[in-house]
Amino acid sequence: MEKITGADRQRQSQPLRALNTSSHSLPGTLDGFGLVQVLVLGREFLTQGEPVRLFTQQLYDQMQIEDESKFQDQSDEWERRLKIYEEQLKELEKGGAYFLKEMTDLCILLHDAQILAIHQCNQETLKLLVYKCIPPRDVVEITYYGAHWIIVEHPNEKGEVPKVPHKEYLYDEFGQEGSHKHGNHIWTHNILFSDRTELEVKFREIHFRLDTPVWPAPRKG
Numbered sequence: 126m127e128k129i130t131g132a133d134r135q136r137q138s139q140p141l142r143a144l145n146t147s148s149h150s151l152p153g154t155l156d157g158f159g160l161v162q163v164l165v166l167g168r169e170f171l172t173q174g175e176p177v178r179l180f181t182q183q184l185y186d187q188m189q190i191e192d193e194s195k196f197q198d199q200s201d202e203w204e205r206r207l208k209i210y211e212e213q214l215k216e217l218e219k220g221g222a223y224f225l226k227e228m229t230d231l232c233i234l235l236h237d238a239q240i241l242a243i244h245q246c247n248q249e250t251l252k253l254l255v256y257k258c259i260p261p262r263d264v265v266e267i268t269y270y271g272a273h274w275i276i277v278e279h280p281n282e283k284g285e286v287p288k289v290p291h292k293e294y295l296y297d298e299f300g301q302e303g304s305h306k307h308g309n310h311i312w313t314h315n316i317l318f319s320d321r322t323e324l325e326v327k328f329r330e331i332h333f334r335l336d337t338p339v340w341p342a343p344r345k346g
Contacts, residue, residue, distance in 0.1 A: 179206040179213075180296040182279040182317060210298065217301060221310055224331045225299065231333060234259050240292040240318065249273075251326060255294060256338065263335040269314070271329030279321045286321050293319035302327060 184206075188199045218225050237258040245251050251274050253267040278286045300313040312331070316324045 178298065178300070179210050180298050180317065182321065182323065185295065185317065214299070217299060217312075220301060222299065222301070222312065224312075224333070227333060231335060233265060233333060233335075235265065235294045235297070238265070238294040240294060243324070251328075253324075258293075262338065264338045266334040266336065268332045268334075269326050269328035270331070272326055273328075274324065274326040277323040277325060279323065281321065289320045291319075292322075295319055 184199070184202065188196070188203065190196055190199070214222075214225060235255055235257065239256040239258070240253065241256055241264070242254040243251070244254075246268075249271050251269045251272045253265075255265045255267065257263050257265060280286050295317040297314060297316045300315075302311040302313055311327055311329060314324075314326045314328065314331070316326075318324070
């Protein structure tokens with residue numbers, strides 16, 4: 126079984142074309158200390174979460190342009206960011222990010238995977254249930270423990286967040302919040318979705334489980 130690195134996941138799923146983006150913000154509220162339960166438009170918040178630093182909605186939109194010369198520039202920029210992210214992942218692994226090896230060993234490639242559910246089990250446990258698009262078409266359960274999270278919308282140039290029949294997993298980025306000693310890490314995970322929303326999670330532990338779907342029936346190819 127061929128192992129897939131975090132950078133490989135981004136490289137194999139380089140975007141194709143789209144709209145420019147604009148951002149707005151709405152006030153939000155916090156429900157308790159550990160749970161962010163708010164929908165925010167744009168990025169005008171600092172304490173609830175950190176934005177994706179490399180694989181952004183803005184860059185994704187710029188990759189959708191039809192001008193071939195500009196597309197090549199953006200493609201080069203994507204590759205440049207991939208190299209930065211490769212180094213970032215190496216540093217995270219050195220710093221104790223055990224889950225990166227687990228994802229590689231399990232060959233978890235989630236680009237274009239269908240989001241079946243995003244739900245909370247309690248105030249500090251968040252779960253994603255994802256149906257993979259790439260064979261083997263497992264159902265992947267991602268569980269974050271000690272989690273704080275926020276969902277962000279990125280309106281298009283018309284100020285809209287288009288409705289889509291299925292929410293799909295586009296690109297993600299792992300990081301670390303600050304420098305933590307004695308193994309007391311706070312990790313970050315940012316996921317861009319196909320409906321122009323983004324999940325930003327801060328967590329202490331993350332676990333993955335792969336199941337074989339009965340329904341929807343796995344497709345071949």
